[in-house]
Amino acid sequence: MARRILIVLTLLLGLFISSPAQAASGFRAVDITGADGVVLKATVIAPSTAGRHPAVVLPSSWGLNDLEYLAQAKKLAGRGYVVVSYTPRGWWLSGGEIDTAGPKDMADLTKVIDWTVANTVADPDRIGAAGISYGAGISLLGAAFDSRIRAVGVLSGWTDLVQSLYADSTRHRQSAGLLELAAQLVGRPSAELTANMADFNAGRDVADVMNWAAVRSASTYLDKINANRPAVLIANGWGDTFFPPNQLVDFYGKLTTPKRLELRPGDHAIAELTGVLGLPNEVWTSLYSWLDQNLAVAPTSTGSVFLKPLNAAAETYPTWSAQTTSLRRYGLGRIRGLDGTGLLGGAVSTGWTRKLPTDADTLASGGLVLITNGAAAITGQQPSVWLPFVDRGRAGVWASERSSTVQRIRGVPAVHLELSGTEATGTVVAYLYDLDLVGNAKLITHAPASWLTSTGKVDLRLPATAYDLPAGHSLTLVVDTVDPLHYEENPSGKTITIGGGSYVDVPLR
Template sequence: MRRLAVVLSLLLMSLVLAVPASAGPSTTGFHWNDITAGDGVQLKSNVIEPATPGTHPGVVLVASWALNDFQYLAQAKQLAEAGYVVLSYTARGFWLSGGTIDVAGPRDVADASSAVDWLIAHTSVDPHRIGIVGMSYGGGISLLAAAHDPRLRAVGSLSGWSDMGASMTGGDTRRPQAAWFLQTAARLVGRPSPQMNQILDDYWADRDAEGRDRWARERSARYSVDALNRSNPAVLIAHSFGDSIFPANQMLDFYTALRTPKRLELAPGDHATVEISGLAGIPNHVWTSVRRWLDQYLAGIDTGIGDEPGVVLRPHNSSAAEYYPDWSHVTGHDDRLRLGAPHGLIATGDLGPQPQGTWTRRIQAGTDTIAGGGVALLTNGLEQLTGIPPIVSLPAVSRRHAGVWLSGAAPAGGWRVRGVPRLHAPLASTHPAGTVIAYLYDVNALGIGKLFSHAPVTWHGSPATVDLPLQVTAYDLPSGHRLALVVDTKDPLYLDANAKDATITFSSDAWLDVPIA
């Protein structure tokens, strides 16, 4: 695999060098360098500087998982032409950088500081005006690095994470498609460490959860938020509602806990799909915000972004941006819709504000239905491009293997759903472990539903009640449409704990809290 990584890296370099290396008369052009990490590992990097005299603000760009320092060439060129010294580096264990993959562990955090050291020692950077930006893996490392290195005064975390544990097993449910993608990419162009291999072996075998939690905690910026607040860098977080690698909910509490200059942007899409066009130099709103953020907090240019409201939402199927002063102002109130007894030829329960009486509903576990969250990276990414989310025919959802509840028609003006929907459901199971997945659909008059939020939850031991936060969303449900809740037990996105012959029984005193702006 290392030989393949070398060949691919050389091919990429040849493509870059096929274009004149100079980035223009205002910059030095790109130079390729080795950074020596604290433990002697060599990290591959490139740097580009303004050609003008004097010191300049600087930016460290951390490559994404399985990508290398060529990833940011277009953005680095634009930043250098705007007066920044820009250093991009390939994380250890990937491509031609040395060492093994540390998965954002202490060595990766130290490597970011080594990049800052190199920048100060070898370029015209102003050591008091340095920031760090990264997508995905680079976004997570950027947050961790800023918590440990007070020289980093601005952060751009794009599709990163704050809680590695929640990313791996949110709702106590493992995510096989995401894990397989990351593992396969690492083996193709990287060198997994023995520790990484052991963690993944335990993950697939569902063993040593405590050991995995300790490993994940060390790699989670949520546990370093006090350090971030003390060093007080300006933190920009951009994320997608449908991120299937690092689900977005983890960023909400993290953002709220920050006491630094901060901004949170959420938009439709999947992992890194919103900002990816910026890697080709194509303007998009995420990289525009990054540039304005760096200009404001590093270059000393008043872009106005520091005075804008701190939360920006772009609703599904809309190009409009909504601004809120903080996360607590996103949801005006919760509409509590109570689940009622399924009835009719195609058993469907009512979902409404009034008490629904006493009832039970039993489903057979372990069989998938046509309700589903789609395919990791692909489904929500396509929604971003086409505006078409996963679609289901509600009457065709198996009532033997799923519970289905349907609200009344939305009033004039519809429902502006903003925030985190939450399901409260008393459950009983014939098996001591199990999983349910809840889906929210916007259903039209023909019974066709568009998915706009979902989440899984797994229990071990007899469950009494499930309290399940679904994915954060910003969705306008049109007037006359209905809200549907579907709960089943299997989805290819998740590894469930259901036994094939188990049954799960829902009962009264269950409700769905819908956040309304």
């Protein structure tokens, strides 16, 4: 009964929001038999006009169900698509246990496509798959295993689950914890998922967890995806705390299929959210265009990159690398003056050190998963700190000279830190800020890096970003050892020493 009430309310909302270009049949709830007999709950809507139509399969997001896409399914049906949205196994009323986009989920997706072709007016030669988050990951992975998928929409999805869990050897605490909580509340976690999450949280059997995650990573099957040649749209947020953009950028660069990459401000699934509610939304509008282009008899799409910078107008490039025209190296220098701040810039220097305590946090922070970067996307203001309040006894701070012109940062900044006397394990966290004249520092990008065997250096690729550093502002690096977003590998009561030879590489346009 609750399911039917939600369907009716969503349909009524859709009537007030927009009128479809074509008449569509009403939603109907169906049961689809997946792999090994598991029953998957699904909803179907189709154009009411005669003939075969392109079809889109929408697997629901982690923690949600097939009703998630009701508003968008209505819009797509109005554009002439058969739409089948379904709840993956282990969630809500679908049978089985959560497979986390594993082999059973891939087999289920093929069964859903089989059912769609056999039971609707779907054209078997024009099948697409799309979704948000979990649905995005299943759709992209599915394109490696079912060549009937001709177009894919990856909205806030992942391409490398190993990187999502262990980027730069650092475990992502808050995002993984939130996913685990959702599985416990509205899903039925498999023994495999439970065991791997327990190992992940305990920091043990890392190789086994990585192998489990690799099976669930599209990057593992890149050759198959390229061979099948689906047209792939990847849309994500600069500040996605679940699936930061670098893995998507790297995957996009290796795709040889028709492809498009879009990056916008915000955290996980924030950019798509208003579209789920049936409101106008540019991510979903882009998906409509992508499907229209690539489910035609002769696809017309080519590679392209769309970027909406954190604080500038949208830009389009033919390739990812085209946005970057130069790379500037900022050397880290000796601490100067009474404020405990070093110079960021000039030649890479030697002969200095900076010790950081391993168990002391500072005001420099990535914030809260979903909340901080999500709010920034809505307000247009990056999270910020007042830099004088960042404790120099707990952090290293380096600030550049103030430029007389705007510095257009475009691409993936990189941090190289020379270390001495490190413990066997450790973690540092690097934050790149925009510092104004009165001490307000807006976060541009940040990331942690850990080591599990003693090392003399850290090389860290910060998450990709697009940000205009205003004239008169200072590019500022803060390094500390703790951030609540992540597990850290530091022993208590020790220090990490950063020294000469350290630098930051910043891509500029």
